[in-house]
Amino acid sequence: MKFYEVQKYFTAVNYQFHPDPFYVNAEWWNSLPEEFRTIIAQVADEMGDYNDRLIDENSEAAMQTIIDSGAEVYVPSAEELQAFQDAAQSVYSQAVAEGICTQEEVDTMLKIVADVRAAQ
Numbered sequence: 206m207k208f209y210e211v212q213k214y215f216t217a218v219n220y221q222f223h224p225d226p227f228y229v230n231a232e233w234w235n236s237l238p239e240e241f242r243t244i245i246a247q248v249a250d251e252m253g254d255y256n257d258r259l260i261d262e263n264s265e266a267a268m269q270t271i272i273d274s275g276a277e278v279y280v281p282s283a284e285e286l287q288a289f290q291d292a293a294q295s296v297y298s299q300a301v302a303e304g305i306c307t308q309e310e311v312d313t314m315l316k317i318v319a320d321v322r323a324a325q
Contacts (some may be wrong), residue, residue, distance in 0.1 A: 209274040216279045217268070218289055225256050 209215065227249040234242065272278055281289065297311045 209271045209276045213276060214279060215271050215276045216281060218281060218286065220289070220293065223260070225253075227252065 229245075237245070268278070297315075300306050301308050301311060
């Protein structure tokens, strides 16, 4: 997005997550033989892992572009990140209130993020 062309500072808070889900029609999925569903699920999992690696690589390349542009990158402390996370909590309730997602989906997403962080 080339924000670095107009801003001198960049704060790395890693607040966005952009999954690339694999969607299929449930009727079609249920019509497949179990063997095909197993194969597709396995390949979709592998694709997800590959996609995660690409996201990491592209994020690193984008950060290097920002650094190379001369922008100053600030990495907040754990306490500062916690303050940011606390301040952003209302976004989850707003998304649920507006029907963008359900509380169950928010809880699932937060668990996935926590699990990924724990694995790192």
